[in-house]
Amino acid sequence: MKLQPQIGSEGSAAWLARVATQSLITEARLSPKPGLVDSRGSGAHHDLTLELMERSAHSLSPTFHALALQSWQRPADIALRQLVGRLGREGEAQMMAATGGVNTHRGAIWALGLLVAAAAMHGCEGSSSEIAASAAKLASLPDSCAPKVFSKGLLATRRYRVPGAREEAQLGFPHIMRLALPQLRRSRQSGATEEQARLDALMAIMTSLSDTCVLSRAGLEGLETMQNGARSVLVAGGTATAQGRAALAWLDKQMLALNASPGGAADLLAATLLVDRIACDNATLTPLPQHSHF
Numbered sequence: 001m002k003l004q005p006q007i008g009s010e011g012s013a014a015w016l017a018r019v020a021t022q023s024l025i026t027e028a029r030l031s032p033k034p035g036l037v038d039s040r041g042s043g044a045h046h047d048l049t050l051e052l053m054e055r056s057a058h059s060l061s062p063t064f065h066a067l068a069l070q071s072w073q074r075p076a077d078i079a080l081r082q083l084v085g086r087l088g089r090e091g092e093a094q095m096m097a098a099t100g101g102v103n104t105h106r107g108a109i110w111a112l113g114l115l116v117a118a119a120a121m122h123g124c125e126g127s128s129s130e131i132a133a134s135a136a137k138l139a140s141l142p143d144s145c146a147p148k149v150f151s152k153g154l155l156a157t158r159r160y161r162v163p164g165a166r167e168e169a170q171l172g173f174p175h176i177m178r179l180a181l182p183q184l185r186r187s188r189q190s191g192a193t194e195e196q197a198r199l200d201a202l203m204a205i206m207t208s209l210s211d212t213c214v215l216s217r218a219g220l221e222g223l224e225t226m227q228n229g230a231r232s233v234l235v236a237g238g239t240a241t242a243q244g245r246a247a248l249a250w251l252d253k254q255m256l257a258l259n260a261s262p263g264g265a266a267d268l269l270a271a272t273l274l275v276d277r278i279a280c281d282n283a284t285l286t287p288l289p290q291h292s293h294f
């Protein structure tokens with residue numbers, strides 16, 4: 001079944017931008033998330049609030065729209081890579097202007113930006129695997145216009161010799177495709193509520209991601225706490241069970257005590273919700289109401 005009506009590149013780009021923005025807002029509101037901003041509060045962050053995350057998400061709509069429009073039915077080549085890179089950097093500047101200089105969504109612009117571009121490359125008719133593969137192709141191409149900046153993420157990947165946001169994309173988003181999306185659909189099928197299925201998908205990502213936000217703030221101890229804690233939630237039966245919810249509450253406490261926040265995992269959950277929504281292999285597509293957050 002195909003949700004996206006044949007409304008051409010402009011209408012499809014607007015639709016993709018709306019779904020991407022909604023995915024960010026849905027992720028931000030989802031509760032209870034360990035260490036992260038959610039509808040309960042700011043988690044381990046002093047400079048982030050839910051209101052700021054939502055403002056940031058809305059500020060990114062024009063970026064997603066431009067990415068979709070410019071990538072429409074184009075192949076992955078250097079010209080498109082450079083264009084996507086420029087639009088992504090402009091999106092980062094828009095985010096910073098909207099938040100007064102706070103980094104709310106840099107990793108999300110990267111992941112969702114590439115996926116929106118890839119969905120448009122397939123004319124909104126790609127499967128999740130096709131979209132992830134095209135996003136990976138784009139991410140693997142060199143962008144000679146990119147300024148050389150040394151980020152916290154790069155520092156963490158070199159210090160701990162782990163993959164980061166770049167590698168996740170270049171490998172075709174394995175945490176979305178192999179862990180989060182299957183978990184989201186499995187939890188739904190086994191009767192979990194939509195919120196519980198989304199939390200379970202977040203846990204699936206957290207069992208294995210080398211999240212450079214966690215590494216920068218809390219080192220390997222933080223990363224191991226995150227991965228083991230998330231595994232305990234799923235082993236207990238996920239957040240649809242009382243034991244799973246207790247394990248999640250324990251993990252939240254641990255993450256707060258370590259000042260650790262899995263911002264990279266949160267970005268990948270938002271990206272999972274986006275792929276779930278836009279890919280042709282989603283068997284549960286329903287029309288999207290104008291102002292819903294799913």
Ligand SMILES: CC(C)(COP(=O)(O)OP(=O)(O)OC[C@H]1O[C@@H](n2cnc3c(N)ncnc32)[C@H](O[C@H]2O[C@H](COP(=O)(O)OP(=O)(O)OP(=O)(O)O)[C@@H](O)[C@H]2O)[C@@H]1O)[C@@H](O)C(=O)NCCC(=O)NCCS
Nearest residue numbers: 085088104105106107108110113151153165168212263264
């Ligand atoms: C490729 C880029 C994402 C740059 O990546 P890099 O690793 O060099 O740089 P960072 O600036 O550190 O950003 C990486 C962000 O990616 C998220 N992330 C972390 N680990 C992973 C992972 N393993 N897989 C996927 N994604 C991951 C994460 O983003 C979230 O955290 C951000 C908040 O982090 P931080 O600023 O560190 O905040 P705090 O911990 O709160 O800091 P303090 O308060 O302590 O100061 C937030 O943005 C979340 O989104 C990482 O932060 C990419 O930026 C790039 O190269 N772009 C170029 C443009 C381009 O080509 N775009 C194309 C597509 S549009």
Ligand SMILES: Nc1ncnc2[nH]cnc12
Nearest residue numbers: 028036037104263266267
């Ligand atoms: N909910 C959230 N809390 C903190 N950092 C994030 N980065 C992306 N989503 C986030």
